[in-house]
Structure formats: structure tokens, C-alpha cells
Amino acid sequence: MKITGITVWIVPLTSHETYYMADGKACATVDTVVVRLDTDTEHSGWGEVCPIPHYLPAYANGVAPAIEEMAEVLMGADPVGPDAVMTALNAHLIGHDYAKSAIDTALWDLTGKAANLPLSALLGGRHCKDLPLYHSITCIDPDEMARMATDAYASGMRQIQVKLGADDNWEADVARLTKVREAVGQGPLVYGDWFVDRIN
Numbered sequence: 001m002k003i004t005g006i007t008v009w010i011v012p013l014t015s016h017e018t019y020y021m022a023d024g025k026a027c028a029t030v031d032t033v034v035v036r037l038d039t040d041t042e043h044s045g046w047g048e049v050c051p052i053p054h055y056l057p058a059y060a061n062g063v064a065p066a067i068e069e070m071a072e073v074l075m076g077a078d079p080v081g082p083d084a085v086m087t088a089l090n091a092h093l094i095g096h097d098y099a100k101s102a103i104d105t106a107l108w109d110l111t112g113k114a115a116n117l118p119l120s121a122l123l124g125g126r127h128c129k130d131l132p133l134y135h136s137i138t139c140i141d142p143d144e145m146a147r148m149a150t151d152a153y154a155s156g157m158r159q160i161q162v163k164l165g166a167d168d169n170w171e172a173d174v175a176r177l178t179k180v181r182e183a184v185g186q187g188p189l190v191y192g193d194w195f196v197d198r199i200n
Contacts, residue, residue, distance in 0.1 A: 001039050001040065001041050001043070001078055001079060001080055001110070001114055002039060002040045002076050002077065002078060003037050003038070003039055003074050003075055003076060003077050003078075003079055004038050004039055004040050004075070004076075005036075005037070005038035006035070006036070006037055006038075006067060006071055006074060006075070007035070007036045007038070008033060008034070008035055008063070008064045008067055009033070009034045009035075010031050010032075010033055010060065010061075010063075010064065011031065011032050011033075011034060012029050012030075012031050012032075013029065013030050013031070013032050013050070014028060014029045015027075015028055015029070015030075017138065018138070019138045019163075020138045020139040020140060020163065020166040021055065021138075021139060021163050021165075021166060022139070022163065022164060022165030022166060022193075022194050023165060023166075024166060024167075024168075025054050025055065025166075026166075027052060027053050027054070030050055030051070030052055030053065030060070031050075031051075031060035031061070032048055032049070032050035032060070033048065033049050033050070033060055033063040033064065033102060034046070034047075034048050034102075035047045035048065035049075035063075035067065035102040035103060035105075035106050036106070037074070037079060037103070037106045037107070037110060039079065039110065041114075043110055043113045043114065044110075045079060045105075045106035045107060045108075045109035045110035045113070046105070046106055046109050047101070047102035047103060047104065047105030047106035047107075047109065048102055048105065049063055049098055049099065049101050049102040051098055056098075057098070058098030059098070062096065062098075062099060063098070063099045063102065066093065066096045066099035066100070067099060067102075067103065069092075069093050070089050070092060070093055070099075070100075070103065072092075073085075073088050073089055073092045074089075074103070079106075079107045079110040079111065079114075080110065080111050080114045080115075081111065082104055082107035082108050082111060085103075085107055086100065086103075086104055086107070089103065108122070108123075132158065132159055133157065133159065134157065134159035134160065134161050134189075135148075135149075135152035135155075135157040135159070135160055135161065136161040136163060136193070137149060137152070137160065137161065137162050137163060137180065138163055139162075139163035139164055139165065139166035139167075139176065140166075142172060142175040142176045142178075142179045143179065145162065145176050145179065145180055146179040146180055146182070146183040147183070149162075149180040149183045149184050149190075150183045150184065152184075153183075153184045153188060157188070158187070158188045158189065159188060159189045159190075160180060160184060160188055160189070160190045160191075161191060161192075161193050162176055162177050162180050162190065162191065162192050162193065163193050163194075164176060164177065164192045164193060164194035165194040173192070173194065176192075177190070177192050
């Protein structure tokens with residue numbers, strides 16, 4: 001199997017409401033980058049990377065140029081056994097792990113298809129039947145966050161992440177976490193997510 005084509009799509013994902021995070025960071029739209037690796041067989045591998053702006057050292061608009069830089073290594077490469085390809089990419093382009101993550105995912109997708117096995121089998125076996133999801137609640141008025149948590153619980157969510165620290169008001173953060181816990185009761189997992197990248 002050889003890689004014969006690379007296609008990249010940049011897709012803006014707009015939230016139904018602005019997402020407020022710690023340290024005054026906010027975003028309403030994030031760009032997700034979808035990558036398809038085509039081969040000389042009927043198989044294509046798919047990958048994606050969706051960096052949150054101002055949150056992690058990853059830049060959505062840097063993905064396509066990085067993949068263009070890596071194309072000469074990717075084209076004609078055998079995608080089965082991703083580690084070998086990723087080692088060659090790391091030698092060719094230092095860093096830019098966020099861009100490489102979409103390629104890595106697509107390579108694993110192709111490897112699973114070539115082996116006719118689920119990725120869980122290739123990565124050591126399936127350890128649990130279901131993977132629980134969590135619902136992340138934007139950091140706004142405590143009562144509104146409690147309402148969102150109630151809606152999330154009613155939809156089946158049993159893990160709630162409560163964003164904190166958007167307004168430098170620790171008392172409001174205590175109210176946010178407390179009201180969300182009260183809204184969903186003692187059963188679900190509720191935890192606060194508060195991160196500031198500066199020292200006061």
C-alpha cells in the first residue's frame with residue numbers, strides 16, 4: 001500500500017454560544033482541520049485536529065502548511081505501521097506535533113483497514129465496553145450554568161466539567177461549582193476546570 005494523495009479541509013465549527021474559559025479566554029468558532037490520505041488501494045485514512053484558540057500550543061491555520069511541508073515524505077510512503085512514517089516526518093519537520101496528530105490518526109486508520117481489524121485490537125485490546133463522555137459548561141452566570149448542567153444530565157450525561165476563572169471572581173466560581181453539583185445531584189461526576197497561565 002502506498003500513499004497517493006493528501007486532501008485537507010478547514011471547517012469552521014461555530015458553537016451555539018460563546019465559550020468562556022479561565023483567564024478571560026473565549027471562543028465562539030474553532031477551525032477543525034480534516035485530513036484524508038488516499039492510497040493505491042481502495043482504502044483512505046482519515047484524521048482530524050481541532051485546536052482551541054489561545055488554549056494550547058496549536059494553531060489551526062498552521063496545519064495545512066505543515067502538511068504541505070511533510071507531503072514529500074508522505075507521498076509514496078507505506079502507511080501501514082505508523083511509527084516508521086512518523087519517525088520520518090519528525091526527522092523532516094521538527095515540532096508541529098498538533099499538525100502531525102491528524103496524519104498519525106489517518107495512518108492508524110489505514111493500518112486498521114489494511115489489517116481488517118478495529119484499532120482497539122491494534123492498540124492493545126478493548127479495555128471497556130463504553131467510553132463515558134463529559135459535558136463542558138461555559139463559564140457564565142452560576143444559575144445559567146446550573147440550567148445547562150440540568151439539560152446535560154437530562155440528555156444522559158453523567159460527567160460534567162465546570163469551566164471556572166473567566167472573571168477572576170473566586171466567589172462566583174464557588175457558586176458555579178456548588179450550583180452545578182446541586183442541580184445534578186450526588187450521582188454524576190462534577191469537576192471544576194480552572195487554568196491560568198500566569199503567576200499573580
